[in-house]
Amino acid sequence: MLMHLFRLIWNRKLSNLLIILELTLAFVVLYFVSATALHLWSMYNRPLGFEWQSHYSMTINQGAEASESDMERLNGMIDRLEQRSDIDWVHIVKQALFQNWHWSTSINHEGDYIQTYMNTLSDGAAEDLGVTLLSGRFFNEGDAGQAWLPVLINRAVSERLFGEGVDPLGQNINPPSEDQPDQEQTEYRVIGVIEDFRQSGEFWGDEYYVLARFDTSRNDTFANSLVIRPQDGLSATFEASLLQEMTQMAPSWNITVRPLADYRQDRIRSVMTPIILSGIVAGFLLLMVAFGLFGVLWQNVTRRTHELGLRRALGASAADIFKQITIEMMLVASFAIVLGTLITIQFTLLGTFSSLNWMTTIKGSVLAAVVLLMLVAICTLYPGWIASRKQPADALRYE
Amino acid sequence: MSAPAISLQQVSKVYQTDRVETTALDQINLTIPQGEFVSIMGPSGCGKSTLLNLMGLLDAPSDGDIQILGQQVAHLKEKQLATIRNLKIGFVFQSFHLVPDLSVLDNVEIPLLYRSVSSSARRQAARDALERVGLKARMSHYPTQLSGGQQQRVAIARAIVGQPAILFADEPTGNLDSQMGKEILSILNDLNQQSGTTIVMVTHDQHQAEQTGRIIRIHDGQMIH
Ligand SMILES: Nc1ncnc2c1ncn2[C@@H]1O[C@H](COP(=O)(O)OP(=O)(O)OP(=O)(O)O)[C@@H](O)[C@H]1O
Ligand SMILES: [Mg+2]
Secondary structure: OHHHHHHHHHHOHHHHHHHHHHHHHHHHHHHHHHHHHHHHHHHHHOOOOOOOOOOEEEEEEOOOOOOOOHHHHHHHHHHHHHHOOOEEEEEEEOOOOOOOOOEEEEEEEOOEEEEEEEEEEOOOHHHHOOOOEEEEOOOOHHHOOOOOEEEEEEHHHHHHHOOOOOOOOOOEEOOOOOOOOOOOOOOEEEEEEEOOOOOOOOOOOOOOEEEEEOOOOOOOOOOOEEEEEEOOOOOHHHHHHHHHHHHHHOOOOEEEEEEHHHHHHHHHHHHHHHHHHHHHHHHHHHHHHHHHHHHHHHHHHHOOHHHHHHHHHOOOOHHHHHHHHHHHHHHHHHHHHHHHHHHHHHHHHHOOOOOOOHHHHHHHHHHHHHHHHHHHHHHHHHHHHHHHHOOHHHHHHOO | OOOOOEEEEEEEEEEEOOOOEEEEEEEEEEEEOOOOEEEEEOOOOOOHHHHHHHHOOOOOOOEEEEEEOOEEOOOOOHHHHHHHHHHHEEEEOOOOOOOOOOOHHHHHHHHHHOOOOOHHHHHHHHHHHHHHOOOHHHOOOOHHHOOHHHHHHHHHHHHHOOOOOEEEEEOOOOOOOHHHHHHHHHHHHHHHHHHOOEEEEEOOOHHHHHOOOEEEEEEOOEEEO
C-alpha cells in the first residue's frame, strides 16, 4: 500500500510540490513562533537567583550637587534604617534590581576573555536576598583592605572560564595585564560560586554575571540603590513613613521608595508588550497559513473525489479512504518538515538569532512539526470524511 | 441449489434533486442465477446504469430488497458492503475510470490493495489479469498513452483481477468501434464460460445482446416482459 501511495505521490509531483512548498512555509513560520515561545518560556522559568517578593527598592538621585560627604550621609541613612524596628535589613545593591541600570565589563582568566554583567553588593546582601551559593562563601568584613576584590561568579561564568576540572575558588580573574602593565586593572579573586543573579528579571537573557563586594567604609564611592526588607511585608504606611524619614535626612536628594514587585511588573510588561504584539501578528500569519493550507488540502481532496469514489467502488471502505488520505498527507507533510528543517537549521548554524541554541531549535522543530501534522490532519480529514461519505456512484459522477 | 447471484425484490430508486423527483427505477423484481450472462437493454435514461449501480452496491435503493449471493444487503454496514464489493464484485464502467496518475499495472492492482495480499502476489495477479486481456506489454504505460479499447481492457483486467463471482459491465463497448467491441465481448464470454463468472452487461447493441444468455429490457424504470 505504501509503495502504491509513493508512486501515486511521485506521479503527482507537480501538484504535490506546491503543497509541499506551502507546508514548508507553514513549518518555518510555526518554527519561529514555537522557538520564540519556548525560548521565552524557558527564560521565564529559569530561577532568578534572588528573592524580591516582600522587598522595597530605594533609589537615590543626588541631583546636581554630588559631594564627597555623600557616602557618609548614605551610611548614616543606612544606620537609621537598620535601627528601625519595622525593618529586617537594609543592603546596597548598586545596580538596581529590575531596572535598566547595568554594568557590563570584560573579565579574563589566563587570557580567556568574556564580557559579563556585574553588580556590587554590601556584606550580607547576597545571603539576605536568598542567593543560592554553590560553593565557597559570601562577602564579609574580613574581605576589606585586601589587594584584590572578592567576587562571586555565577555558574555560567565558572563553567566558561574554569570548566570541569578546575576549582574556581581562590582563582584570580582579570589580573593586571602583563602586556599593558601601566594600565591599572582591578584584580578579582573568586570566593564563591552562585547559581545565578538575573538582575533584570525573568527575561534577562544574558548568562554571565559577577557579584563584587561593596565596601561601605570607602569614601570615594557611592550607591544609588538600596534594597530594604520590612518586617511585616509591604504596606503603604511603611512606604510613606520611610520616604518621609529619609527625605528629612537628605532634603536635597530625590528619593524613591517602591516595592521590587512593582519594578518587576514594569519589566515584564515592557518585555511582554512587543512580544504580545508580534505574537498577534504571528497569530494572524499562522491563521492565514492555516487557511491557505486548508484551501489547498481541501482542493486536493475534492479534486480527487472521483478517484476516491473509484477506490470505494473497487472495494475500499470509508476507513481505507481515510487511511489513504492521511498517510498520503503525512508523507507529503514529512517531506515539507524535512525541507523546512533544512531551512531553519541554517539560522541556528549561522547564529542569526542569539536565542536559537540547539536545544530551542530541536524543541521548536518538534513542536512545529507536531502542530503542522495536526493542522494537516484537520485540514485533510474533514474533506476526506466528506468525500468518503458519498455513495461511490455519486463520487464517480463527480467531475 | 445455490443462491442466485443477484436477486431484487420491489427495488425502486428515486433521485431527489432540488425540486424534481426522478423515479429512475420503479419496483424492479429480478433474479439472476449464478453463472448466467445477462444483458440489459433499453433507451437512454431508462435506468440501466442506475440498476447496475444498485446491484453492484455502488448506491443504495430508495426502496426494496437486494440480495447478493444470497445475502441481504439492506442492513449491512458500509464496511461490510465494501468487503462484498471487494471480494465478490467486479465493475467495468462505460467511461473506464482509470486513475490517470497511475501506471496500467498500478491501476489493475487497486482492488487487491484492500485485501490482505502480499505485494508480490498482488503484482503477479495484476500481470496475469493484464495477460488475459492481452495487454501485458503495456503494463508500465499510463492510461493517457493507450487507445480507448486498450483502456477498456485495462478496466476489465482491473475488474477481474480479484476473481469476482459477479461482473457488472456498463456499456463496456459503448465508446469503441465494432472490431474492438467484438474483442471485449469475447473476453467477457471467455470469462463467463471458463471461470463461471456471472456477468451483467448493459448494452445498446442488439447483436451483442443476442450473444448473451438472456436480455432484460427496461423502459422508464420498469422491466418489460
Ligand atoms: N444522480 C442523479 N441525480 C438525479 N437524477 C439522476 C441521477 N442519476 C440518474 N438520474 C436520472 O435517472 C434516470 C436514469 O438514469 P440512468 O443513468 O440510470 O440511465 P441509463 O439508462 O443508464 O441511460 P444511458 O443509456 O444514457 O446511460 C435518468 O432520468 C437520469 O436523469
Ligand atoms: Mg447509463
